[in-house]
Amino acid sequence: MKAVVKERTGVGQVALIDRKVPEIEHDEVLIKTKFSTIGAEVRVYKDDPAFRSVVHPPVILGTENCGEIVDIGRNVKHWKIGDRVVSEIYVGSCGHCVYCKTRNLGRCLEVETL
Numbered sequence: 378m379k380a381v382v383k384e385r386t387g388v389g390q391v392a393l394i395d396r397k398v399p400e401i402e403h404d405e406v407l408i409k410t411k412f413s414t415i416g417a418e419v420r421v422y423k424d425d426p427a428f429r430s431v432v433h434p435p436v437i438l439g440t441e442n443c444g445e446i447v448d449i450g451r452n453v454k455h456w457k458i459g460d461r462v463v464s465e466i467y468v469g470s471c472g473h474c475v476y477c478k479t480r481n482l483g484r485c486l487e488v489e490t491l
Contacts, residue, residue: 378398382396384435409445444461
């Protein structure tokens with residue numbers, strides 16, 4: 378698979394490389410990405426100090442994705458191959474509000490996304 382990877386710390390240090398498709402665990406799904414946005418990745422590219430605590434190269438960039446499930450682990454119950462999905466990575470929230478307690482982190486007023 379093709380992947381945009383922040384290879385090491387420092388400004389830039391990004392490359393488009395071929396990576397092996399990851400093997401999934403029994404409780405995971407494999408998503409074939411159809412579209413991925415870049416937002417915070419610009420700050421990662423510029424080596425913004427605020428992201429150094431959460432970005433540990435080498436790391437594949439692209440934190441807001443949509444795609445299709447192409448494989449499921451044997452313990453996965455509520456998803457099936459062919460389901461269309463979206464994802465977003467959260468790196469911090471307050472942990473105390475009603476949204477955090479109900480796992481709706483994207484609605485927390487203090488949420489931080491990568």
